[in-house]
Amino acid sequence: MAFASFEQDDDGPMAEINMIPLIDVMLVLLIIFMVTAPLLTHAVKVDLPKESTSANQLPPENIQIAIGPDEQLYWAGEKVDADTLKARLQEAAAKDKNAEIQLRADQNVPYRSVAHVMSEAARLGLTRIGFVTDPSAAK
Template identity: 55%
Template sequence: MAFASFDSKSAGAPMSEINMVPLIDVMLVLLVIFIVTAPLLTQAVKLELPKASSQANDLRPDKIEFAIDATGTLYWNGEPVTRAVVQQRFAVEGKKPTQPEVHLRADQNVAYRFVAQTLADASKAGLTKVGFISESEAAH
């Protein structure tokens, strides 16, 4: 690279080369700073960490398969029951520390009154996890 030239044609043209020396100097200074400060950032603290087992906790709640057929007959896990028995069982299940999930299957031809009574009984017993089970239209 020539700083002075006797050629009058290129005397007014700007320099087209980038001076890389200052950039390399800055990069090397930053590298030295990182090399010096990196060991200072790894300060270890002595801790007594708790021990844990690798067994998974199975905290899934129980589930109650509750069904109502087209005639209004109530079924608790496949067993036919009366409304009084259902109210008693809901009361027992509602007092448990982990409430079960109630999966409610109702026939499409059942009167809504039976579904509403079941939901009211579950609510009175304190059960809040009630899910409706249905089939998709593609299954028919």
């Protein structure tokens, strides 16, 4: 920024803008807005009662399916055949699509038996499938 001196060679007007008055005006406006902004809120102080509420949502049903070492199917501990399993899966899917299947399979069961139960459940819309294992046996 060039400063004007008392000795001017040039008789033309000064081409620089003096920023000091503009900064002073902006600071004054900033202070005015900072002081008046809290006064613009017209809130009524009310002491509201405090209660705890929550939606009553039942957890989704768990369907226990087991596959024994001889590829025998069990529904909640009851021995069933493939057709009965399919019918019960249809009933469960009609009742609740969010039901979780907890599948217990013997470690010697061929994967095709497990895949058959999983694909039948997925085809009916039961996509939440959990595999149950025995954590104490793992070492």
